[in-house]
């Protein structure tokens with residue numbers, strides 16, 4: 001079995017996979033082209049097109065992350081090779097931490113205290129009951145479903161939304177585009193953990209942002225493409241016009257790194273983090289990749305990426 005790894009810290013991956021699979025040849029994408037030929041598996045994150053194009057007998061591609069948007073757009077991606085992606089692999093817990101922080105930031109008025117402090121303003125803000133702070137979670141996959149449960153366990157009413165029907169204990173689940181306005185109209189904080197696909201591009205456009213209640217906040221650790229950036233700026237307030245949204249915590253952007261001249265950087269209601277919401281924990285990810293390789297070799301049926309749906 002020949003496996004080629006392409007990711008930052010590929011040498012660490014190479015060593016771990018070689019140790020777990022002593023019969024396999026594990027190379028990084030830095031290996032000479034002649035040695036890279038005829039691989040059985042690629043384990044890749046943001047692989048260069050040539051690495052995909054030069055392979056002729058792949059049995060599987062393992063995407064070393066939860067989002068497959070980059071891989072599916074890479075020219076030369078073979079259409080007949082099954083693709084699997086990391087499912088949770090420790091990311092959901094980190095994502096839940098990030099989202100809970102974001103929700104609490106607005107729920108406990110940290111945004112307001114940050115504005116008061118430069119003026120030495122001692123002004124307690126009202127704390128409403130958590131039952132009055134419903135949180136919407138768009139995307140109930142491996143990561144989103146865990147985030148929805150974590151929010152529910154923290155005491156917030158949670159409304160979740162996905163493409164197909166779901167049942168998650170304590171979470172009011174909605175599905176399909178027609179159900180979205182009902183969810184949007186009720187939430188104080190909206191969390192977007194959807195993949196970047198043709199169907200989710202600008203899922204939050206001006207019309208949908210307008211359906212959020214006055215004073216709602218948006219937390220986006222999913223993908224930048226989910227939100228129409230101009231519409232978000234207008235909903236937060238721009239050009240002297242007050243917007244109806246209270247604030248946004250954004251981790252992902254249309255263009256990354258976010259260009260220095262992007263107005264989001266300077267917007268007083270926006271908090272920015274540089275795509276760090278849920279970095280992949282290495283050991284859990286390696287364990288999952290090893291189990292994928294065993295499953296491929298054993299001919300087991302794996303939950304593969306659906307290139308048509310885009311995730």
Ligand SMILES: NC(=O)c1ccc[n+]([C@@H]2O[C@H](COP(=O)([O-])OP(=O)(O)OC[C@H]3O[C@@H](n4cnc5c(N)ncnc54)[C@H](OP(=O)(O)O)[C@@H]3O)[C@@H](O)[C@H]2O)c1
Nearest residue numbers: 066067139140141142143144162163164195199221277278
């Ligand atoms: N910022 C970070 O550090 C970071 C880290 C990890 C992941 N992410 C992002 O998080 C995303 C989600 O990860 P995941 O592992 O939870 O993905 P996943 O398991 O593939 O789940 C995706 C969820 O989105 C739903 N969905 C997809 N298209 C939809 C549509 N058109 N309408 C309604 N719902 C739709 C799916 O619905 P069904 O359940 O009905 O299929 C599913 O619930 C990734 O794609 C990635 O972009 C970001």
